[in-house]
Amino acid sequence: xxxxxxxxxxxxxxxxxIADSAHAYYSSRxxxxxxxxxxxxxxYPESAIGDVLYDFLLLMDGASLGFSGKYTSAVDxxxxxxxxxxxxxxxxxxxxLAGVMAxxxxxxxxxxxxxxxVDEMDTLIARFGGHDQPAVRWHVESAMQRKALLLERSGNRxxxxxxxxxxxxxxxxxxxxxxxxxxxxxSALRKQEELERESxxxx
Numbered sequence: 001x002x003x004x005x006x007x008x009x010x011x012x013x014x015x016x017x018i019a020d021s022a023h024a025y026y027s028s029r030x031x032x033x034x035x036x037x038x039x040x041x042x043x044y045p046e047s048a049i050g051d052v053l054y055d056f057l058l059l060m061d062g063a064s065l066g067f068s069g070k071y072t073s074a075v076d077x078x079x080x081x082x083x084x085x086x087x088x089x090x091x092x093x094x095x096x097l098a099g100v101m102a103x104x105x106x107x108x109x110x111x112x113x114x115x116x117x118v119d120e121m122d123t124l125i126a127r128f129g130g131h132d133q134p135a136v137r138w139h140v141e142s143a144m145q146r147k148a149l150l151l152e153r154s155g156n157r158x159x160x161x162x163x164x165x166x167x168x169x170x171x172x173x174x175x176x177x178x179x180x181x182x183x184x185x186x187s188a189l190r191k192q193e194e195l196e197r198e199s200x201x202x203x
Contacts, residue, residue: 005052014044018053021060030064037061055084055092063103071111078104098128098139105143114154121147144170145184148191157195164192 009015017040025033037057046054058081066074082100085092101124108117121143128136148163167188172181 002052002056005050009050009053011044011048014040014048018049018057021057025060025064028067030067033064034061034068037064051084055081058084059100062100066103066107066110069110071107071113074107075104075111078107093133094128094131095133095135095139098124098131098136102139102142105146109146109150114150117150118147121150141167141170141181141184145188148188152191152195157198161192161195161199164188164195168192 006015006018009018017036021033021036021040024030024036037060040049040057049057058077062074062077062081064074065071065077078100082097082104085097085100101120105117105120105124108120124143125140125147128140131137131140144163144167148160148167151163152160168185
């Protein structure tokens with residue numbers, strides 16, 4: 001969805017600047033990518049860039065900031081992007097929205113914002129738990145597993161037990177039972193049993 005509007009831009013300079021920003025991002029020059037994107041947004045109105053490319057720039061900018069360790073700024077940018085997607089951008093579907101939320105979770109967790117990360121996981125799980133698209137279900141599966149592990153690392157053993165149990169008991173389609181998924185499920189089951197034993201001893 002990005003290449004077509006990029007090629008259709010009449011402003012060749014703007015087209016080149018966006019392409020250079022993308023090249024910096026995909027070359028892992030994240031500070032450079034952020035600086036280039038900030039320059040584009042300072043010089044050009046959104047109407048000149050177009051909805052799809054503007055959202056693409058927000059996604060690259062949020063990721064660039066996060067990968068540069070600027071977690072709070074990254075989440076702020078991704079919140080803007082999420083609001084735009086939720087506003088009805090037809091070029092971004094549920095998999096894109098779930099992906100943006102998952103990226104926010106990455107940066108919240110990396111920034112030690114445990115409570116906010118868990119809240120974001122809960123929101124993703126509640127919103128997409130019944131979705132049938134494989135890419136979306138993968139994000140749900142990942143969020144459920146990460147929530148259980150994060151709660152356990154944070155010392156919230158009872159909440160972690162409930163989260164592991166929810167992950168283990170989650171209905172799965174045949175396509176979600178590959179080797180990696182099976183190994184994660186078995187690991188979660190062992191964690192659940194371990195926490196249940198600890199809970200029994202404490203009781």
